[in-house]
Amino acid sequence: MKNILRTIGSTTLLALGLGFLIAASGRGSQALRASSPEKPASGVEVRIDNFTFAPRAVKVSVGTTVTWVNRDDIPHTVVSEAKAFKSKVLDTDEAFSYAFTKVGRYPYFCSLHPKMTGEVVVQ
Amino acid sequence: MAESKRDRILHDHNHDGVDRRGFLKCMAWAGTGAFYVLHGGVLKSYGLNRVSEIGEAAAKGELSFVQISDSHMGFNKPANPDVAGTLKAAVDKINALPIAPEFMLHTGDISHLSKPEEFDTVDQILKGASAKDVFFVPGEHDVLDEAGKAYLERYGKGSRGLGWRSFDKKGVHFIGLVNVMNLKAGGLGSLGREQLEWLEDDVKHLKSSTPIVVFAHIPLWAVYPQWGWGTEDSAQALAYLKKFGSVTVLNGHIHQIMQKVEGNVTFHTAMSTAFPQPQPGKAESPGPMKVPAEQLRGLLGITDVNYFRGRHALAVVASTLG
Numbered sequence: 001m002k003n004i005l006r007t008i009g010s011t012t013l014l015a016l017g018l019g020f021l022i023a024a025s026g027r028g029s030q031a032l033r034a035s036s037p038e039k040p041a042s043g044v045e046v047r048i049d050n051f052t053f054a055p056r057a058v059k060v061s062v063g064t065t066v067t068w069v070n071r072d073d074i075p076h077t078v079v080s081e082a083k084a085f086k087s088k089v090l091d092t093d094e095a096f097s098y099a100f101t102k103v104g105r106y107p108y109f110c111s112l113h114p115k116m117t118g119e120v121v122v123q
Numbered sequence: 124m125a126e127s128k129r130d131r132i133l134h135d136h137n138h139d140g141v142d143r144r145g146f147l148k149c150m151a152w153a154g155t156g157a158f159y160v161l162h163g164g165v166l167k168s169y170g171l172n173r174v175s176e177i178g179e180a181a182a183k184g185e186l187s188f189v190q191i192s193d194s195h196m197g198f199n200k201p202a203n204p205d206v207a208g209t210l211k212a213a214v215d216k217i218n219a220l221p222i223a224p225e226f227m228l229h230t231g232d233i234s235h236l237s238k239p240e241e242f243d244t245v246d247q248i249l250k251g252a253s254a255k256d257v258f259f260v261p262g263e264h265d266v267l268d269e270a271g272k273a274y275l276e277r278y279g280k281g282s283r284g285l286g287w288r289s290f291d292k293k294g295v296h297f298i299g300l301v302n303v304m305n306l307k308a309g310g311l312g313s314l315g316r317e318q319l320e321w322l323e324d325d326v327k328h329l330k331s332s333t334p335i336v337v338f339a340h341i342p343l344w345a346v347y348p349q350w351g352w353g354t355e356d357s358a359q360a361l362a363y364l365k366k367f368g369s370v371t372v373l374n375g376h377i378h379q380i381m382q383k384v385e386g387n388v389t390f391h392t393a394m395s396t397a398f399p400q401p402q403p404g405k406a407e408s409p410g411p412m413k414v415p416a417e418q419l420r421g422l423l424g425i426t427d428v429n430y431f432r433g434r435h436a437l438a439v440v441a442s443t444l445g
Contacts, residue, residue, distance in 0.1 A: 050407045050408035050410065051350075051408035051409060051410065052408070072408075072410055073200040073201075073202065073410050073411050074410055074411065075235070075236060075264070075267070081308050089236060089237075089267045091236060092200070107308065108308075109308035109309065111306060112263045112264070112267075112306075113263075113351055114306040114307060114308055114309060114310045114311070114351065115309065115310075115311075115348075115349070115350065115351040117308050117309050
């Protein structure tokens with residue numbers, strides 16, 4: 001099994017990521033083991049800043065958890081165009097994670113500021 | 124009295140023939156704190172010491188009301204850690220107007236995160252205003268829960284659909300539109316087909332001499348689409364209003380004064396009571412603009428509007444808080 005978690009600076013994020021993994025994969029114990037700091041990371045972070053998703057497009061393999069962190073002074077959301085996922089509103093420094101379990105292209109946007117768009121490509 | 128008018132900018136478009144040069148001059152007013160009146164298509168500037176000459180008589184119309192916008196209650200970042208304080212200052216400003224307004228329009232982003240306590244605080248502060256009735260339209264920050272349920276329960280009484288409405292005051296027809304719901308990826312503000320059909324029907328039987336005031340959160344003209352400052356189907360809405368001799372469009376969302384004249388339609392955006400935003404394209408993003416504390420209130424404000432029977436356009440006056 002791939003390492004599907006990486007150590008993210010904040011414990012909140014880690015807990016969020018874990019919660020998703022446990023819920024999504026049912027492999028809670030493996031996910032926990034994978035979180036040990038010496039293992040290489042395979043989670044991906046998208047930073048929300050200056051009304052943009054950075055990087056705008058990310059390519060990941062199946063099983064990867066993508067975490068969006070809002071670094072703006074204004075709340076944003078992360079909403080899949082095809083309704084595959086939808087965050088609650090993220091205020092400054094709040095995060096949202098989603099574990100991608102199926103191959104495909106996942107275009108998404110901020111429902112408050114729809115000019116903000118991004119894409120996750122799962123291979 | 125002179126003191127209270129010091130920082131006013133008067134947009135009095137009693138004309139519909141503004142050329143490009145005139146329009147550019149209009150744009151130059153924004154934020155200058157100067158005082159201009161448009162007479163016979165000519166922009167006339169008044170020195171601040173002459174403001175009193177167009178004072179009382181010209182300022183008093185048939186109907187006076189106030190627009191406030193973007194109070195963002197709950198916002199607590201460095202751009203303004205005290206948005207309750209500046210909203211209270213806006214209420215003080217309203218209460219000090221020489222002509223007491225009959226009612227208020229709030230053009231959205233009442234709250235920052237759609238929280239009940241944020242709406243409560245705004246309601247409480249606005250109770251201190253001399254004008255008791257407030258007509259709201261939502262901003263995108265007010266409808267963060269499912270389909271704006273909390274907003275509609277609180278402010279949607281008497282409205283249709285997702286909160287749009289119309290009403291009449293002293294012969295002026297007011298239309299509150301909602302353009303912050305069901306936004307599509309990559310798009311701008313949106314009115315949607317159901318609302319547009321309602322609008323067409325709403326104005327169909329009105330005389331073309333009826334003055335129209337449209338208020339909505341996101342500008343109904345393309346201020347700066349790159350930042351989402353526009354509404355994708357606003358042209359359709361304006362097409363239904365073409366027959367009217369006087370249409371005044373009041374928007375918020377961009378936290379600064381902008382205006383434009385197009386035929387019989389004058390477009391105005393209002394200052395926020397919470398924090399300023401950068402001029403289009405003048406920053407990396409439209410996020411809150413941090414200015415030195417002593418400058419903040421000079422970039423926040425209210426808008427009061429006067430209607431004079433027999434004149435085409437309404438007089439729109441913006442005043443800063445400090």
